[in-house]
Amino acid sequence: QVQLMQSEAGVKKPGASVNISCKASGYIFTDFGVTWVRQAPGQGLEWMGWISTYNGNTNYAQKLHGRVTMTTDTSTNTAYMELRMLTSDDTAMYYCARGVSQFDYWGQGTVVTVSS
Amino acid sequence: EIVLTQSPGTLSLSPGERATLSCRASQSVSNTYLVWYQQKPGQAPRVLIYGASSRATGVPDRFSGSGSGTDFTLTISRLEPEDSGVYYCQQYSRSVSFGGGTKVEIK
Numbered sequence: 001q002v003q004l005m006q007s008e009a010g011v012k013k014p015g016a017s018v019n020i021s022c023k024a025s026g027y028i029f030t031d032f033g034v035t036w037v038r039q040a041p042g043q044g045l046e047w048m049g050w051i052s053t054y055n056g057n058t059n060y061a062q063k064l065h066g067r068v069t070m071t072t073d074t075s076t077n078t079a080y081m082e083l084r085m086l087t088s089d090d091t092a093m094y095y096c097a098r099g100v101s102q103f104d105y106w107g108q109g110t111v112v113t114v115s116s
Numbered sequence: 117e118i119v120l121t122q123s124p125g126t127l128s129l130s131p132g133e134r135a136t137l138s139c140r141a142s143q144s145v146s147n148t149y150l151v152w153y154q155q156k157p158g159q160a161p162r163v164l165i166y167g168a169s170s171r172a173t174g175v176p177d178r179f180s181g182s183g184s185g186t187d188f189t190l191t192i193s194r195l196e197p198e199d200s201g202v203y204y205c206q207q208y209s210r211s212v213s214f215g216g217g218t219k220v221e222i223k
Contacts, residue, residue, distance in 0.1 A: 035212070044217045045153075045155075045206075045214040045217075046214070047211075047213060050212075059211075061211075062117075095160055095161075097160075102151045102163065102166050102206070103153075103163065104172070107160065108160065
C-alpha cells in the first residue's frame with residue numbers, strides 16, 4: 001500500500017534551519033511528484049511547493065522563495081524539504097503529499113516548533 | 117494567485133441533516149481543477165472529491181460536489197456522526213491554493 005513516512009523535527013531556534021524527510025513506498029516514486037503543505041496551529045492548509053521526482057524541477061510558493069529547498073533521492077525514494085531562517089511564523093505541522101496538483105496520499109505530518 | 121473563500125466558517129447540524137459547504141474563487145477555476153478534502157483532528161487531510169464532482173475511491177455517496185467557474189459546493193446529503201471535521205477546497209488551475217476551511221460539527 002502507498003505510504004509516506006515523515007521524519008521528526010521538534011523544536012528549533014529562531015534563525016535555524018529544519019530538514020524534513022518523506023520516504024515513499026508502495027508505488028513507483030518517479031511516477032508522482034511530491035508536494036509540501038504546512039498547517040499552523042489551529043489554522044488552514046498552506047501550499048509550500050512541489051518537486052518533480054522525475055527530473056527534480058521545483059515550484060515554490062512565492063512567500064517562501066529563498067528560504068525553502070526541496071530535493072529528492074530516487075535511490076531511496078525519499079523527498080526532502082529544507083526551510084531556513086526560521087521564525088515563530090514557521091511553527092506548524094508540515095506534510096508531504098503525493099502529487100503536484102491534487103494529493104491522494106499524505107504523510108503523517110512533522111511538527112516543527114520555533115522557539116528560543 | 118487564486119484566493120478561495122469558504123463559507124460558512126462553522127456549520128453545526130444534526131445527524132441526518134443536509135450540509136452545504138461553499139467555496140468561492142477570486143478568479144475562474146477550470147472544473148477539473150477543484151478538489152475537496154476532509155480533515156479530522158490529529159489527521160492528515162483526506163481527498164473526497166476531485167474534478168469538482170468526482171468522488172474519490174471509498175468515499176460514501178452521501179458526499180457530492182458541484183459547481184463551475186468561481187462557485188463550487190460540497191454537499192453532504194445525510195450527515196453521519198463521523199462526518200465531523202474541517203473541509204477544505206483546493207484549486208490547481210493557477211498554481212495551488214487552499215480555502216480557509218469549513219468546520220462541520222455534529223450536534
